[in-house]
Amino acid sequence: GDGLVDVELRVNERVERLRLDPRVTLLDTVRDRLGLTGTKKGCDRGQCGACTVHVDGRRVLACLTLAGSVTGKRVTTIEGLARGSALHPVQQAFLDHDGFQCGFCTSGQIMSAVAVLREGQARSPEQIREVMSGNICRCGAYGPIVDAIRAVGAAD
Numbered sequence: 001g002d003g004l005v006d007v008e009l010r011v012n013e014r015v016e017r018l019r020l021d022p023r024v025t026l027l028d029t030v031r032d033r034l035g036l037t038g039t040k041k042g043c044d045r046g047q048c049g050a051c052t053v054h055v056d057g058r059r060v061l062a063c064l065t066l067a068g069s070v071t072g073k074r075v076t077t078i079e080g081l082a083r084g085s086a087l088h089p090v091q092q093a094f095l096d097h098d099g100f101q102c103g104f105c106t107s108g109q110i111m112s113a114v115a116v117l118r119e120g121q122a123r124s125p126e127q128i129r130e131v132m133s134g135n136i137c138r139c140g141a142y143g144p145i146v147d148a149i150r151a152v153g154a155a156d
């Protein structure tokens with residue numbers, strides 16, 4: 001055969017049936033096959049966090065995840081976070097607190113922040129910095145990013 005495998009992915013509540021190379025990453029699959037380019041490719045080797053998505057509600061690095069390994073699981077990308085026309089509260093907080101400059105790291109920052117807030121891991125500025133340390137911002141917007149996450153945590 002051609003070495004490809006049939007994979008059924010559930011991305012942002014849509015079922016997608018794809019024929020894939022079993023070595024292809026979730027990152028390349030959402031960007032190149034599904035056109036979901038909000039998830040960014042920074043380092044492509046697990047060191048920047050730009051590719052952060054959720055699998056069954058937990059954050060994962062899509063560049064280190066094989067697409068075939070998430071068959072049957074719930075994948076959420078930044079495009080699946082807003083509900084209708086309403087931004088997710090974390091998206092709104094990043095706008096309100098100027099939590100980005102060039103924006104390259106932002107979808108990964110937001111996906112990480114949503115997960116750590118949900119897990120109750122964002123109680124203090126120190127803890128936020130610690131649990132968000134895998135999300136690198138080359139623009140150095142860390143202060144506003146922490147402020148945005150704190151604001152959502154405080155509102156919960």
Ligand code: FES
Binds near residue numbers: 045049064
């Ligand atoms: Fe995945 Fe950098 S692109 S961690």
Ligand code: FES
Binds near residue numbers: 100103139
């Ligand atoms: Fe530019 Fe973070 S806003 S890399």
